[in-house]
Amino acid sequence: MLQVNDLTIGVEHSPLSLLREVSFTVEAGEIMGLVGESGSGKTMASLAMMGILPPGIEFRDGSVEIDGRRLVDADGVIRRTAEEMAMIFQQPKSALNPTMRVGRQISRVIRINQGVPADEAQHRAVEMLAHVGIPGAQRVAKAYPHQLSGGMCQRVMIAMALSCRPKVLVADEATTALDVTIQAQIFDLMRDLVAETQAAVVFITHDLAAVAEMCDRVTVMYGGQVMETGDTRSVLTNPQHPYTRFLLDAVERDVDPRVEEKGVNFALTGCRFAHRCPYAFGACSEFPPMVPVGDSHHASCFLHADERSSSVTA
Amino acid sequence: MSLLELDSVHKVYGSGAGAVPAVRGVDLALKSGETLGLVGESGCGKTTLGRVVVGLQPATSGTITFEGSPIEGQYGRREIRRRIQMVFQHPAQSLNPRMRVATMLAEPLKLLTDVSNGEIADRLASVLTLVGLGPEYAGRRSSELSGGQQQRVAIARALMSEPDVIVLDEPTSSLDQSVRSRIIALLRRIQQERGVAYLFISHDLSTVQRNADRVAVMYLGRVVELADSQTIFESPQHPYTKALLSAVPSMDLDERRTRVVLEGETPSPSELPVGCSFQDRCPLVHDRCRLEAPTLLPIRPGHDVECFAVETQPAVTD
Numbered sequence: 001m002l003q004v005n006d007l008t009i010g011v012e013h014s015p016l017s018l019l020r021e022v023s024f025t026v027e028a029g030e031i032m033g034l035v036g037e038s039g040s041g042k043t044m045a046s047l048a049m050m051g052i053l054p055p056g057i058e059f060r061d062g063s064v065e066i067d068g069r070r071l072v073d074a075d076g077v078i079r080r081t082a083e084e085m086a087m088i089f090q091q092p093k094s095a096l097n098p099t100m101r102v103g104r105q106i107s108r109v110i111r112i113n114q115g116v117p118a119d120e121a122q123h124r125a126v127e128m129l130a131h132v133g134i135p136g137a138q139r140v141a142k143a144y145p146h147q148l149s150g151g152m153c154q155r156v157m158i159a160m161a162l163s164c165r166p167k168v169l170v171a172d173e174a175t176t177a178l179d180v181t182i183q184a185q186i187f188d189l190m191r192d193l194v195a196e197t198q199a200a201v202v203f204i205t206h207d208l209a210a211v212a213e214m215c216d217r218v219t220v221m222y223g224g225q226v227m228e229t230g231d232t233r234s235v236l237t238n239p240q241h242p243y244t245r246f247l248l249d250a251v252e253r254d255v256d257p258r259v260e261e262k263g264v265n266f267a268l269t270g271c272r273f274a275h276r277c278p279y280a281f282g283a284c285s286e287f288p289p290m291v292p293v294g295d296s297h298h299a300s301c302f303l304h305a306d307e308r309s310s311s312v313t314a
Numbered sequence: 315m316s317l318l319e320l321d322s323v324h325k326v327y328g329s330g331a332g333a334v335p336a337v338r339g340v341d342l343a344l345k346s347g348e349t350l351g352l353v354g355e356s357g358c359g360k361t362t363l364g365r366v367v368v369g370l371q372p373a374t375s376g377t378i379t380f381e382g383s384p385i386e387g388q389y390g391r392r393e394i395r396r397r398i399q400m401v402f403q404h405p406a407q408s409l410n411p412r413m414r415v416a417t418m419l420a421e422p423l424k425l426l427t428d429v430s431n432g433e434i435a436d437r438l439a440s441v442l443t444l445v446g447l448g449p450e451y452a453g454r455r456s457s458e459l460s461g462g463q464q465q466r467v468a469i470a471r472a473l474m475s476e477p478d479v480i481v482l483d484e485p486t487s488s489l490d491q492s493v494r495s496r497i498i499a500l501l502r503r504i505q506q507e508r509g510v511a512y513l514f515i516s517h518d519l520s521t522v523q524r525n526a527d528r529v530a531v532m533y534l535g536r537v538v539e540l541a542d543s544q545t546i547f548e549s550p551q552h553p554y555t556k557a558l559l560s561a562v563p564s565m566d567l568d569e570r571r572t573r574v575v576l577e578g579e580t581p582s583p584s585e586l587p588v589g590c591s592f593q594d595r596c597p598l599v600h601d602r603c604r605l606e607a608p609t610l611l612p613i614r615p616g617h618d619v620e621c622f623a624v625e626t627q628p629a630v631t632d
Binding site for chain 1: 355356460461462463490491492493494495496498499517519520557558560561562563564565566567573575576579580
């Protein structure tokens, strides 16, 4: 359904790239986790896909396809419709317009994108609010965002994102700002809605436990580079990339003390994790290829590239 | 004897019809050298309670005793402030970006103690080493440091006056998972070396599980369950604790949990119902809960629960 190939973006007038050859696919009805720490590029990847990169950041290369349609035109501008792709943001209160009643915000999205009359759009907005489990949808539609709780606002965001039945839904840390009991409610809601609408979901999070809970597949990013991708069970129980292992250790154990506490170095032309990786060697100053390490499980690491080439020659 | 004891502490913001009772009668004791985790969701009063303990906000009523003597109204005294310190959630906001690390670290000693400049320099070097930065960081400014390093400086600042208690208010919540893991290991090592007691406030239950000796669960300004960490995480008794724990996503892909999903949301603290404040979301609610409020009672030694449904279990007789 969604296919992202070699997506590369960078800072204008600078050779540095924030995303390097990022590729992943998501099938209809599938939830694909995009995980990483601050600076990993997970949010940049989603903004690039949506065609809403912040000023000063430019699209350099790559393609985004939904259902076979290429979204990127010759000038590197992404055009998509609300029926193709919609996004849920981390801070629902800041993503909603504080001066407009939430029902009207949703109905505008429906009216503008689907060309239906205002009263029909308003009616559908209230229906959507009820559909995402908001009690008293009629009344809530007349409320302003500041009158609603964070969990309620996130339901409004979900209603808005799904109002045009998008084929792809991008959820960027959709529950990070919420309490865990509310997060559990939103997770249940998202799972139900995905099963019902068969949307392809890119589920961006820093929380590996949320991935274990929600995602069919997972893509691990670091420094704008895809480190490892595969089936959730395979990646979480049998991680092949040193960075994934380090990240998993951090959840339940103490981290490997050999991995230095350093920020991402975007100037590295080789593997972006090389300056922290305890297994780094000469080859890591080149960009590592993505190699198969299991059934539909790939890692971008020379450790495995070598294994593979030696096993091929043997 | 406990190092720090809270007896029926209340904190109300505002007054009259708009009054918000943030903390509603909390009894807690912090023992010397232990880590007491204080968990709960937004608005439960955990941060307010921490601020009251440090003296950043006065309690509305109730008593706090430190080493057996009440300390209310005495937060102006340097000795108390020296012995109870705090680390805040956002290091970038709690450190002064214009000051060098050495100046920031020396400040609590200059304000709260009479130690000599030589002693300050000695402590500075040993504390910076203890938090894993090293004396070479003394001349840096916080804006030059990463989030993890800034939090290490904030911890160092709290340690400078050699306190007995540090209130840690979400000390790792703004940090990435791998940095968080290192800060937790650091806090543990500091406790082993210095014997300082932590009041560890967090909404992140897995962090608390890895850190705390005992855990107090707060809901709407009250402690609803208190026990040692293992008991809280393995056999929670209060329906809210059960729901809270079951809502936390788990890394275990094969675990089949019976999830308690709570209906609705936490009510506003200014419009609390009569009786138990958890009644509208509680799966075990019965008539009595709507008439009177339960109190925190021991169900076994060291395990206190505030719930009629748990109290009336036949296993507990008194």
